Amino acid sequence: MASRGYEKALTMLRTLPRVGIYNIAANPGHVKKSKRGRAQHGGDKHGAGNKGSLARQNYMRMGYETGNNPYYLRFPAEPYYVGHHLRRQYPPLSLAKLQLMIDTDCLDTSKPIDLVQICNTGYYEIKPQSKHYGVQLTDEGLDNFKAKINIEVQWTTEPVIAAIEKNGGTITTAFYDPHSLFALTNVKKFLESGEPIPKRMIPPEDAIEYYTNPKNRGYLADPEKISYERLVLAQKYGYTLPKIEEDPDYKMLTERKDPRQIFFGLEPGWIVNLVDRIILKPTDPELKEYYRT
Amino acid sequence: MFRKLVCRLIRPAGYPQAVARFSSVQETYPDEASKASQQYFNTPMIVERKLEFPTKDGRSRRAWVENIDSVEERKVGMIDLHPEIFAVQPRIDMIWENARWQMNYRKVNLVQVNSRAEMRGGGRKPWQQKGLGKARHGSIRSPIWYNGGSAHGPRAPTTKFYMLPMHTRLFGLKSMLSIKLAQDDLHIVNSLDIPTNDPTYLLDLAEERLWGPSVLFIDDTDLAPENFAVAADSIPHMTIMPVYGLNVFSMLKHDTLVLTLAAVERIEKQMLFFMNRADRAKFGRKFLTSQV
Amino acid sequence: MLRSLVNSCLRVGVSSRALQDNVVSHGYNFFKPQLARCFSTVLLQNPNGFGNEASSLRNINMLDNSLRLPVLAPLLLQQQSRTVTKFSLGRGKRQTVKSVPARFYRLDWGIWIRRIAGAHKKLWKKSMKRRMRLERHVLVNSTRSYMFDKMVSKYWRTPKHWVDDPYAPYHKREDYFCTRKEPRPLPAGVTFPLEK
Numbered sequence: 001m002a003s004r005g006y007e008k009a010l011t012m013l014r015t016l017p018r019v020g021i022y023n024i025a026a027n028p029g030h031v032k033k034s035k036r037g038r039a040q041h042g043g044d045k046h047g048a049g050n051k052g053s054l055a056r057q058n059y060m061r062m063g064y065e066t067g068n069n070p071y072y073l074r075f076p077a078e079p080y081y082v083g084h085h086l087r088r089q090y091p092p093l094s095l096a097k098l099q100l101m102i103d104t105d106c107l108d109t110s111k112p113i114d115l116v117q118i119c120n121t122g123y124y125e126i127k128p129q130s131k132h133y134g135v136q137l138t139d140e141g142l143d144n145f146k147a148k149i150n151i152e153v154q155w156t157t158e159p160v161i162a163a164i165e166k167n168g169g170t171i172t173t174a175f176y177d178p179h180s181l182f183a184l185t186n187v188k189k190f191l192e193s194g195e196p197i198p199k200r201m202i203p204p205e206d207a208i209e210y211y212t213n214p215k216n217r218g219y220l221a222d223p224e225k226i227s228y229e230r231l232v233l234a235q236k237y238g239y240t241l242p243k244i245e246e247d248p249d250y251k252m253l254t255e256r257k258d259p260r261q262i263f264f265g266l267e268p269g270w271i272v273n274l275v276d277r278i279i280l281k282p283t284d285p286e287l288k289e290y291y292r293t
Numbered sequence: 294m295f296r297k298l299v300c301r302l303i304r305p306a307g308y309p310q311a312v313a314r315f316s317s318v319q320e321t322y323p324d325e326a327s328k329a330s331q332q333y334f335n336t337p338m339i340v341e342r343k344l345e346f347p348t349k350d351g352r353s354r355r356a357w358v359e360n361i362d363s364v365e366e367r368k369v370g371m372i373d374l375h376p377e378i379f380a381v382q383p384r385i386d387m388i389w390e391n392a393r394w395q396m397n398y399r400k401v402n403l404v405q406v407n408s409r410a411e412m413r414g415g416g417r418k419p420w421q422q423k424g425l426g427k428a429r430h431g432s433i434r435s436p437i438w439y440n441g442g443s444a445h446g447p448r449a450p451t452t453k454f455y456m457l458p459m460h461t462r463l464f465g466l467k468s469m470l471s472i473k474l475a476q477d478d479l480h481i482v483n484s485l486d487i488p489t490n491d492p493t494y495l496l497d498l499a500e501e502r503l504w505g506p507s508v509l510f511i512d513d514t515d516l517a518p519e520n521f522a523v524a525a526d527s528i529p530h531m532t533i534m535p536v537y538g539l540n541v542f543s544m545l546k547h548d549t550l551v552l553t554l555a556a557v558e559r560i561e562k563q564m565l566f567f568m569n570r571a572d573r574a575k576f577g578r579k580f581l582t583s584q585v
Numbered sequence: 586m587l588r589s590l591v592n593s594c595l596r597v598g599v600s601s602r603a604l605q606d607n608v609v610s611h612g613y614n615f616f617k618p619q620l621a622r623c624f625s626t627v628l629l630q631n632p633n634g635f636g637n638e639a640s641s642l643r644n645i646n647m648l649d650n651s652l653r654l655p656v657l658a659p660l661l662l663q664q665q666s667r668t669v670t671k672f673s674l675g676r677g678k679r680q681t682v683k684s685v686p687a688r689f690y691r692l693d694w695g696i697w698i699r700r701i702a703g704a705h706k707k708l709w710k711k712s713m714k715r716r717m718r719l720e721r722h723v724l725v726n727s728t729r730s731y732m733f734d735k736m737v738s739k740y741w742r743t744p745k746h747w748v749d750d751p752y753a754p755y756h757k758r759e760d761y762f763c764t765r766k767e768p769r770p771l772p773a774g775v776t777f778p779l780e781k
């Protein structure tokens with residue numbers, strides 16, 4: 001193998017004097033001499049020229065064009081941002097990036113993949129406070145997607161579903177309300193707060209259609225209809241649907257959360273004590289009923 | 294440097310002299326080391342140290358493990374060092390950044406110079422506005438006056454505190470460790486148990502082994518063996534630190550760096566963890582003292 | 586639908602062979618998701634099923650983008666203050682000039698787009714070709730775009746990841762080599778690692 005850069009550098013250092021406090025320096029140009037605001041260069045008029053509104057700090061409001069109809073008022077209004085404060089956002093995650101995460105052992109394909117696992121890789125982030133409602137799986141890198149996974153996302157399209165099912169995997173679209181998302185995206189912080197695990201809310205009216213549709217593999221859809229749709233999609237895209245019930249990972253691939261569940265293995269109403277390593281479950285029948293419904 | 298050369302020439306012929314302190318591809322080291330051991334001393338050998346998180350191409354650096362219980366050097370074994378910590382491209386600029394940060398972040402400037410309001414006097418208008426042919430003034434302590442107040446002077450207390458990003462600090466440590474290993478200034482000892490608490494023991498040891506006058510000892514814990522603590526205490530140019538005290542400035546200041554085996558394990562584990570954290574995003578953001 | 590779900594909840598592990606044979610004979614791929622914990626009664630509570638609810642609510646679409654001026658008229662009729670507030674009285678925050686997002690749309694690469702003036706006016710006397718030209722959205726000058734960026738707060742400058750956004754393809758400029766950000770995908774058949 002050819003000598004690498006670091007090898008050359010370290011070999012060179014063997015013949016050079018000992019590196020000490022007296023012979024180290026910053027990269028050239030890193031240390032800039034600060035220009036004091038005094039005298040001719042850097043000072044005097046401080047970049048404001050002679051007289052005028054700029055020098056006298058008497059500015060006109062931004063966009064003002066000395067009385068004529070300003071540019072930002074000339075054009076007709078357009079409902080670009082109508083309802084922006086209500087619209088849900090789903091930051092995209094491409095199939096290429098997902099494949100890369102799997103190839104570099106950031107994601108464990110032997111277990112179901114959740115929003116928690118995707119955020120824990122460190123290569124993807126969700127900000128629930130910015131109206132982000134989860135992960136959207138996009139079709140970029142669809143042709144090279146080779147992994148068999150059980151993945152749960154919040155939004156996706158038909159070609160993506162096809163790509164995942166072609167490889168023998170399963171995909172579900174599930175809705176999480178913002179409170180659940182705060183818990184999901186920072187699990188440790190949430191559990192340390194000592195709050196009981198909340199129950200996941202059902203989707204709002206404009207999202208129910210999406211999540212009850214078997215075509216989207218919605219978590220509220222009929223599983224038998226989903227089976228049918230899997231076959232339909234296989235025929236549409238022209239691949240043989242792998243027999244999932246004969247797969248040794250069948251149990252893992254068909255693992256799903258309850259509609260009210262946020263974390264795998266934990267039910268709403270439970271309090272997880274990380275210090276004492278115990279879980280506290282509600283005993284009051286009223287509470288139990290509340291968390292069950 | 295010259296002494297080192299001379300001493301090398303005087304060494305007996307059979308001595309394993311051609312052993313470089315580091316190598317990228319060496320298959321015969323364990324045999325050579327064991328041969329040396331069997332030849333001269335019948336002590337148990339540390340033949341290899343399996344890296345917990347090896348690199349994909351399997352490369353590693355090797356270094357001798359020495360003893361400290363006698364003044365004369367005795368090789369006790371040879372271990373593998375992680376190349377991503379002990380053989381990185383040495384970034385002198387990162388080292389400079391670290392040194393500059395260490396020197397400055399603690400500084401608090403307590404100097405304060407009076408402004409025109411704080412100067413004694415200067416409340417009265419010195420002379421009337423018009424009629425005298427003199428320049429118009431409002432106060433004898435205005436900044437344009439001799440002995441007047443300072444307009445933009447130092448106002449105490451001002452800190453020079455800033456946090457260097459985590460990865461810059463890691464880079465500095467990695468670079469420094471690599472440089473120390475490359476320049477033969479890194480020595481690994483099995484422990485810090487010395488037979489006496491006499492400071493001359495350590496001085497003789499350093500003299501014999503050609504360790505630079507200043508030596509930095511890094512141990513795993515912050516409790517040193519008694520003999521060593523007493524001996525090193527009276528020597529100002531020999532410092533002992535626990536692993537969490539390892540820093541770029543100290544490594545630059547001290548000529549030789551001596552690590553214990555336990556310290557090497559700890560350093561590697563800790564640094565590799567920080568280099569490969571999944572939540573590295575939060576360390577890339579600006580450091581806010583209000584959200585520590 | 587619900588009965589099968591309840592069945593799947595109560596069943597432990599493998600489904601009955603009879604049912605499986607029935608489904609297999611129809612050519613369906615028998616895929617029964619095993620709910621990790623089927624403790625809630627969410628799906629049981631609504632006997633008509635969620636699908637029916639959706640159909641009845643389909644007419645009430647809160648995000649109907651076909652609504653135009655009637656929604657915006659109140660905004661324009663209000664007494665407007667068009668100065669850029671750099672530090673608000675209450676919170677010390679920067680405030681947006683609402684006229685800008687009312688008329689312009691920001692693409693993630695920094696440019697704003699707008700409608701052409703007169704696109705809604707006197708269309709009866711304009712030729713078809715002219716109307717089509719007026720329908721188009723147009724880029725705003727880079728100087729003006731820079732000014733708009735200063736007139737709005739950070740929220741308007743962050744990318745919005747809306748699904749079914751008609752302007753989604755325009756937020757990236759991968760077609761021009763000067764403006765590419767993502768590495769090009771590998772040619773077909775080439776995979777990582779590239780060299781041994």
